[in-house]
Amino acid sequence: MTLCFIFSEQASTMFLEQFNKGNGKKCFFSSLFITVVFTISFYWYENKTIRWRFEGLLRCSQEPSNVNDDVSPLDLLTDLAIGRMLYDKPQTFKPPRSDILMITPWLAPIIWNGSYNSDILNAQFHQRNVRIGITVFAIKKYTAFVKTFIKTAEQFFMVGYKVNYYVFTDRANDISNFTLPEGRQLVILKVPSYKRWQEVSMRRMEMIRDHAYQRFYKEVDYLVCVDVDMRFSDSVGVEILSDVFGTLHPGFYNAQRDHFTYERRQQSTAYIPTDEGDFYYAGGYFGGTVEEVYKLTNFCHNAMMTDQNNSLEAIWHDESYLNKYFLYHKPTKILSPEYLWDNGFDVPQFLQRRRFVAVPKNHNAIRNKRALQENHGYQK
Structure with missing residues (x-):
């Protein structure tokens, strides 16, 4: 030049x-x-x-490196091996279950036991070599739940797949070392602590959003965002994966919309009128592709900040904003209460599996400064 x-x-x-x-x-x-x-x-x-x-x-x-102008990137794709599979033929006029709703009006499936074939799904997802990230927040004394969470996850969560356990914590030294099989790893993400547990709950959206933008998109294909004070008790696999999914709250799966504990103050960005709403989604179990989780958490965090600037805080914190998002950005898949249950509830007949259940605990002892008791019904 x-x-x-x-x-x-x-x-x-x-x-x-x-x-x-x-x-x-x-x-x-x-x-x-x-x-x-x-x-x-x-x-x-x-x-x-x-x-x-x-x-x-x-x-x-691209590979190989000696690409010329006449080669399309599609020419570099490799054929996927398709194996032979034997299973019962689906019956057009005989649904697997008739006692529960299995699909929404916007054609999103609701995942119940008996509504899918794990062998077929595994064959499809293994061909794609998917990587799954699961996020939990272990702030202050909630580090006590990490051991049980990961121990039971290794038994039941995405068995046979590559998994990253992303543990957000302010007490990294309290997290035990875990020996995990190849392809599964524990990633400790240090975050600040907050005085109020409500603020910890709401800041989760911001932290997931920021890490999705900075690193998650490079490391995993899907994110599953759950509470740490839980344990897996039955299989949870790729049947839950979709672009963006939510989970029916175990306390409101059969409630009328006017009984949902949505945010009802019109001044709040989380406001939902009494004549709107599909389901009440739990804040402790959502996920999807990294891109879709980024969009969800970004919306929720920005809405929270708007309310905070107006001296407002939604009634159920991040869960209220999650429900507002799902009302106008419909999830592409919904998980039934099998995937989030509390054994303090009576077990209804339709609930054939309890896959992910709350660990019994004293909320005041965990959230406040009082000592953590030994007899909470879980192994430390």
């Missing part, structure tokens, strides 16, 4: 010399020729730079 400008400067000097000698016509054509040459040289340089950059991107993102 420097040579082009030197050439242009020399051309200008020649033009002035010719002009001063009175050779105007010859000078005009000479300057026109030089201008054309300069223009062609300039664009050749610029286009060559763009081409270098484009080819550099190809070399970084």
Whole structure:
């Protein structure tokens, strides 16, 4: 490029010399020729730079590295092996269950025991080599629940898949070391502590959003965001995965919409009128692709900050904003109460499995400064 400008400067000097000698016509054509040459040289340089950059991107993102212009990125895809599978034929007029709602009006499936075939799903998801991240927050004394959470997850959660356990904590030294099989790892993410448990609950959306933007998208394909004071008690697999999913709250799965504990103050960004609402979703179990979880958590955090600036706090904190989001951004899959249950409730007949259940605890002892008791019904 420097040579082009030197050439242009020399051309200008020649033009002035010719002009001063009175050779105007010859000078005009000479300057026109030089201008054309300069223009062609300039664009050749610029286009060559763009081409270098484009080819550099190809070399970084594709294999093999000797990609030429005639090769489409689709040519580099490898064929997936398809194995033979034997299972009962689906019956068009015989649904697997008729005692529960299995699909929403917007055609999102509701996942119950008996509504899917694990073998078929595993065959499909293993072909895609999916990576799953699961996030929990172990702030202050909630670190006591991490051991049981991970121990039971290793028995029942996404068995046979690559899993990252993302533990957000302000007490990294309190988290025990775990020996995990290949492809599964514990990732400790240090975060600040907050005085009020309500603020810890609400700040989860901000922290998940920020880490989704910074690192999760590079490490996993799906995120599952759950509470840490829980234990897995039955299989939880890829049947839950979708673009964005929510979970029916175990206390409101059969309630009328006017009984849902939505935020009812019109001043709040979480406000939902009494004549609106599909389901009441639990704040302790949601997820989806990293991109969709980022959008969800970004919406919830921004709505919280708007309310906070107006001295408002939604009635059920992050759960209230989650329900507002799902009302107008419908989940593509919904998990039944099997996936989030509290054994303090009577067990209804339709509940054939209890896959993820609350650990019995003294909430005051955990959330306040009183000592953590030994007899909470879980193993430390």
